[in-house]
Amino acid sequence: MTDHLTIVIGSYLEPDLIGRIRAAQPAVRVIYEPDLLPVPQYQCDHSAPPRDLSAADIDRWRALAGQADIFFDFDWLDPHAMTTRSPRLRWIQATNAGIGAFMQRTGLDRAPVTVTTAAGIHAVPLAEFALAGALHFIKGVPDLRRWQQDRRWERYASRQLAGQRALVVGLGGMGRQVVAAFAGLGVEVVGLGRDGRTYDVPGLCRVIDRDGLAAELPGIGILILCCPLTPQTRGLIGREQLALLPPRAVLVNIARGEVVDSGALIEARSAERFARLAPRLPAPLNRFYEQLQRSEARHFQLYLNLAIQAAAPAGLDWRGRLAVLAGREAELATQPDDEFRFHSGPL
Numbered sequence: 476m477t478d479h480l481t482i483v484i485g486s487y488l489e490p491d492l493i494g495r496i497r498a499a500q501p502a503v504r505v506i507y508e509p510d511l512l513p514v515p516q517y518q519c520d521h522s523a524p525p526r527d528l529s530a531a532d533i534d535r536w537r538a539l540a541g542q543a544d545i546f547f548d549f550d551w552l553d554p555h556a557m558t559t560r561s562p563r564l565r566w567i568q569a570t571n572a573g574i575g576a577f578m579q580r581t582g583l584d585r586a587p588v589t590v591t592t593a594a595g596i597h598a599v600p601l602a603e604f605a606l607a608g609a610l611h612f613i614k615g616v617p618d619l620r621r622w623q624q625d626r627r628w629e630r631y632a633s634r635q636l637a638g639q640r641a642l643v644v645g646l647g648g649m650g651r652q653v654v655a656a657f658a659g660l661g662v663e664v665v666g667l668g669r670d671g672r673t674y675d676v677p678g679l680c681r682v683i684d685r686d687g688l689a690a691e692l693p694g695i696g697i698l699i700l701c702c703p704l705t706p707q708t709r710g711l712i713g714r715e716q717l718a719l720l721p722p723r724a725v726l727v728n729i730a731r732g733e734v735v736d737s738g739a740l741i742e743a744r745s746a747e748r749f750a751r752l753a754p755r756l757p758a759p760l761n762r763f764y765e766q767l768q769r770s771e772a773r774h775f776q777l778y779l780n781l782a783i784q785a786a787a788p789a790g791l792d793w794r795g796r797l798a799v800l801a802g803r804e805a806e807l808a809t810q811p812d813d814e815f816r817f818h819s820g821p822l
């Protein structure tokens with residue numbers, strides 16, 4: 476059966492990985508034309524801006540894509556039309572862990588094609604980010620940075636991570652790694668998975684279900700969100716849940732932005748600090764953060780995805796949403812592209 480299968484590689488992949496695919500299934504034809512693919516900006520960049528190709532090259536890409544039974548990653552040129560441009564297509568292997576919103580935007584959620592995600596692939600780097608985010612606030616890094624800039628050299632005592640209690644929501648690839656990272660540093664880790672499921676996760680003290688969330692939150696020092704965005708998790712952390720967290724709790728959202736009801740968060744004026752993990756934030760977002768920082772803050776909030784989607788109209792890409800939220804739509808159109816370049820997964 477594999478004799479006739481053709482895999483088209485849809486985004487840059489390191490040559491040794493192409494070699495491994497070919498070696499694993501020698502009978503399968505692997506089409507990999509890196510000169511026709513977006514140029515990666517960093518290692519494992521599968522969302523790079525498209526290359527400036529000639530019309531002839533575009534035709535060549537379309538001819539190759541049209542032969543695919545399997546796509547590794549989506550067709551960068553026209554993901555909306557994958558099923559018509561690649562009539563034999565039956566399987567897409569995505570390179571993202573969560574692709575629900577993308578599937579809806581492109582209409583692929585209704586296509587008769589099997590789509591598999593790369594769930595778990597970001598477990599290690601994201602667990603490191605979660606740890607960095609929690610320690611950033613628990614060790615008072617923003618204050619220390621300020622003191623350093625002010626040349627203020629005094630003895631300083633910070634809070635301690637060990638001995639705190641963390642709640643990890645979502646116990647899959649990322650969640651398990653997060654549990655291991657925090658448990659290894661002496662944190663008491665509680666888990667919240669899908670109701671009715673059982674989870675055997677090394678390092679977890681116990682698992683609660685959704686009904687137990689409200690009772691658990693007042694004792695939680697670090698709340699880490701690692702679940703997919705689904706109808707069940709959209710807005711999981713809203714006004715009521717934020718109010719239940721103790722005053723110095725750290726919220727680390729490494730899931731999708733909409734798992735937190737950002738509108739409620741802003742309305743409640745509960746965000747003391749947004750960690751600026753991105754190397755360059757778009758100017759409108761900087762102003763948005765500054766507003767939040769001036770607010771009467773209670774909780775700390777760390778967004779890796781910089782996703783404040785909940786309060787913005789649907790159907791916009793991340794740049795549009797941020798601009799709308801910052802009230803700077805007009806400005807957005809005049810910003811050069813690299814003003815908006817920052818490291819973030821697709822929202």
Ligand SMILES: NC(=O)c1ccc[n+]([C@@H]2O[C@H](COP(=O)([O-])OP(=O)(O)OC[C@H]3O[C@@H](n4cnc5c(N)ncnc54)[C@H](OP(=O)(O)O)[C@@H]3O)[C@@H](O)[C@H]2O)c1
Binds near residue numbers: 729
């Ligand atoms: N920030 C980023 O750059 C980044 C990177 C990667 C992923 N993500 C996001 O993180 C999500 C998780 O990634 P992953 O690789 O860990 O995926 P995963 O391995 O599929 O794990 C997801 C876990 O969430 C659980 N879950 C599903 N619905 C839930 C609910 N209603 N309440 C609580 N838990 C629920 C699943 O339960 P079962 O085991 O019972 O199915 C599973 O254990 C992705 O879907 C994506 O949205 C973000």
